[in-house]
Amino acid sequence: MNLITRLFCLFLLLPTLTFGQQKEAGKKITITGKVIEKTTSQPLEYATVTVIGVNTNKPISGAVTDAKGEFSIEVSPGNFIMKYEYISFKTITSPEKAFSENTNLGIISLSDDAKTLDEVVVRAEKTAVDIKLDKKVYTVGKDLMVRGGTVSDVLDNIPSVSVDAEGTVALRGNENVRILIDGKPSNMGNINDALKLIPAETIDKVEVVTNPSARYDAEGGGGILNIILKKGKNQGINGTFIVSAGEPKNTGVSANLNFKEKSANFFTTLGYNNRSNPGNTKIDQQIFDENRVLEKFVNERRNNDRFGEGITANFGIELLLDNSTSWTNSMNFRTNEGGNIENVLYYNYDANRQYQETTKRYNNLISDSKNIEYASNFVKNFKKDGHKLTADYSVSSNNDKDYSYITGTRVDDNAFITSERTRKNDKQLRNLFQMDYVLPIGKDSRLEAGFRGNYVKTVADYQVEEQKTLSAPYTNIDRFTNILEYNENVTAAYSQFGSKINKFSYLLGLRFEDSKIDVNQLTSNIFKTKKYSNWFPSAFLTYEITNQSSVAINYSKRISRPRDRFINPFASYTSNINLFRGNPDINPSLTDAYDIGYLKRWDKLTLNTSFYYNHTIGSFEQVKKETGEKINGIPVVETTFFNLGENDRLGFEFTLNYNFKKWWKLNGNFNFFNSKNNGEYSYIDTNNQTITQNFDRKATSWSSRITSKVTLPYKIEWQTNATYNAAQKTAQGTNKGIAAANLSFSKDVLKDMGTVAFNVNDVFNSRKRIQDTELPRVISHSEMQWRRRSITFSFTYRFNKKKTDREKDNKPRQNDNGDDMIGG
Incomplete structure (x- = not known):
């Protein structure tokens, strides 16, 4: 609607x-x-x-x-x-x-x-929220802030969701969130990187599930974000074309086309983008010896020029076999070719701040990513309203290739230091089977049951070579070169029952998941198989106080499984002094999630608020440690993960929607949370010394977001978005507070069949991750900006798209993993 x-x-x-x-x-x-x-x-x-x-x-x-x-x-x-x-x-x-x-x-x-x-003007391009019993559904529609952007830009405009300077997505400040695309896990490798490749114009809705029911995968201790892509449903031939251009380079063309007749619906989405994302990093370090005596200062300055050229294509057909049965088949293709040209300068000073030398590290990364997926969806609606059976199958393949050419020189005399090259080839194959059955019982009750099998095989082939002198051949660096095979097979079954008694609604569910994880480090002959089975109960209780207010109490149990990157014991080689190494002994973490919510509507104001508490056993904690090695007098720091003893997160959140005037609408979101850790980490460095770090800590932080939408004269729409993420303590330092703002304008033209838009992302160029970190021998201050301020122009044209189209497709959407619940 x-x-x-x-x-x-x-x-x-x-x-x-x-x-x-x-x-x-x-x-x-x-x-x-x-x-x-x-x-x-x-x-x-x-x-x-x-x-x-x-x-x-x-x-x-x-x-x-x-x-x-x-x-x-x-x-x-x-x-x-x-x-x-x-x-x-x-x-x-x-x-x-x-x-x-x-x-x-x-x-x-x-x-x-x-x-x-023929007279009423209605376009299905709204940005609205639909609050259901177990989720919130945000229809992206005509959101000015995302024109010419990516999925990451869309998520950063959704209440309760934040995307930091590195593209990491968090829900209510918790980065342990499960991200799905059309109800399925993405097979595009690193999901945060994948979200930067998918154009925003291809998104229809975003489902925010802070406390998922038994119907959903139990994966994701912080909740689930389900991104639903557009699929044409309008009668006849229709479509939407969008072109965009911006600075830094942001050129894009996309089309959403649809042809629907009585017995079939043909749809396609095509997109092309060519983007450049320049960024920079500043790191100031103080280096100490074993006795904590200051040895030197190192100031690192890094400039990145990330670029990519990608194509997205989706072709599908929905066959209406009869009045109650539909079968949808689709093929999805995504390709992206790009890279990152990185210049890093290290300014070296002694303990008295006297200049010593400047070294340079130049890294030319070339990347190529290809993704293909086939999906099939079968829906059978029975005579009784709401009685239905759905079956889904999808198979997908992803292949990521990266090549880096790295050279190191001393700037003062242009002397050769080192030359390296890396090769990475990641392949992933995923098979997904799913079946869901819904049986209405009486007028206000419903029984659901389902099965899901998710089977993933990943092979990561990584090689690093070095050239010690200009005339020497490249030789392999054994401690980095490796092949990792990661297989994850999760088979699940669930059942849940919901009913409404007068003003009281409840939904009780139980999910069982059997997991088998194979971690095969083929290079070092490390073979580990982990098998575990878990029960995941969920309960949702809602009471409608009046037609305008309700209160809800929810509970669910969640699991977070470590990804292959968290497990691989071989270090990645993005920097020779800052390494990332996985931990093959890391285990899944389990979370008990509780939520109490209250919803109240007035004539012009809607308030949605909740208190939440998450208790996690074996939560993943990131730790930076010194390896004991030095390169040019600089200690090598390694980042890895381990299972912390316990983590407790207690928070409060509210969202306000206020229609101040007919021409002015305000939306605000506030989230406050307290996080408490208990645990420690011990390791042996290269000097055979045992280092123990205590990770007991209490941290409090908050974030806020306000969006103002004003209709100016001549029907020009002006939207402003401002966010603030407060400072937060970490186990080894502090993340500083960040304030940022976006600005946009749009105007409908061509008798409302077209729209021109202009937006500025990060108006004050302030979206940075600023951290202070303290280790026994290194104290550092870092400021990282993934992408600097950007300006984008876009033009949208609706082709034969009925402005009177008030169509709300009541047939189940493929993999829309969440039907309207009783009382929702």
Whole structure:
């Protein structure tokens, strides 16, 4: 349902709400029914139902239909006229009728109003939130901030979600979040990098699941983000074209095309982008000896010029086998060729800050990524509304290739220091099987059950070679070169039951997952198999205090499995003094998640707030440690992960939506949390010394976001977004606070068939990760900016896209992993 339709329905219902608040004494009865579309028999959500008094000819009460098209109205007995309205449909007014007891009016069918269809301007391009029992669904629509951007830009504009300077996604400040695309795990390698490659224009919705039910994968201790891509559903031939250009270089072209007839729907999404993301890093280090005596200062200055040219293509067909059965098949292709030209300067000073020398490290990275996926979705709807069976299968393959050429020189005399080259070839194959069955029981109950098998095989082939002199051949560096095979097989089954009793709704579920993980380090002959089975209960309780307010209590158990990068004991070689090494002994962590939420709606204001508590056993903690080695007098620092004893996270969050004026809307989000760790880490450095670091800590942090949307004269839309992430203590230092702002303008043109937009991302060029870290022999201050301020222009044109299209496709969307829940 688009924004204008929602406002129109609300406008029609305002008189009803006004009169309905006048309480009448005496007996109350309930009038119920269901509103459907006559031609398709599909439920009409947000249809307006009004009870009109015969004597006064004025509204007595009313309601708006839910996702099933159903309504329930409480009134005193009397003679009434019933009125049924839906935008672009013919209004039905029933004859006068006496109501003396609870009455079910049955099914009311509304027909299209051809005249209205030619006049009403409604575009399904809203940005809205739909709050359900176990998730929040954000329809991206006409969000000005994401024009010409990527999925990362979209997520950074979703309440409760943040994306830091390095592209890491967090939900409520927790980076342990599971990210799905169309209900499936991505097979594009590092998910944070993958999100920077997918154009924003291909996204339809984002589901935010802070406390997932048993229906979802148990993976992700911090919650789930499900990114749903666009799939055409409009009748006839239609589509949308978008072109964009910006500085730094940001050229993009995309098209979403659709042809739908009675028995089939053909859809495709095509996209091309050519982007450059210049960034920089500043690291100031103090180096000490074993006795904590200052030895030297090293100032590192790094400039990155990341670039990429990519193509995204999706082709699919939905076959309507009969009135109740559909079968959808699609092919998805993504390719990206690019790289990163990195210049690093090391300015060396002695303990008295006297200049010694400057060395340079030049790294030319060339990358090539290819992804292909086939997906099939079968849906069978039975006679009873909501009774259905869905089956999904997908197979996908991803191949990432990286080549780096690294040279090191002394700037003062241009002397040769070293030359290295690296090669990385990561291959991933994923097979996914899923089946879900939904059985309505009675009027307000539902039983669900399902099976899911997710089988992943990854092979990472990595090589590092060095040239010690200009005339010498390249030789292999054994401690980096390796082949890792990682297999993850997870088989799951679940069942859950939900029901609504008057104003009380509940959803109880239980999920079982059997996991088998094979970690085969082929180079060093390390073979480890980990098998474990877990039960994951979930419970969701909701009470509707009034039609405008409700309270909910939720619980679920979650698991976080270490990825292959966390496990590989061979170090990566992005820098010769800052290494990343996996830990083959790391185990999954388990989280108990609790949430208490409250929702309240007023005429112009909506408040959604929650208290949450997560208790995690064996949580992943990142640790930086000194290897004991030195390169040019600089200690080599290695980053790895280990299982911490326990982590407790307690927080409070609220979101406000305020329609201050017809032309001005405000949205605000605030999140406060306290994190407590208990545990320690011990390791043996290259000098055979045992180093123990205590990770007991308490940290408090908060973040806030405010978005203002103003309609200026000449229907120019102006949107401003400001965020602040407060400072946060870490086990080995502090992350500083970050403030950032985005700005955008847009204007509809060509009789509203086109839109021009202009946006500025990071207006003050302040989006940086700033850290202070203290190790026994190294104290460092770092500032990292992944991408500097950017400016983008875009133009959107809608091709034969009905501006009156109020279509809400009630058929299950492929892998949309979350149907409307009872009471949602």
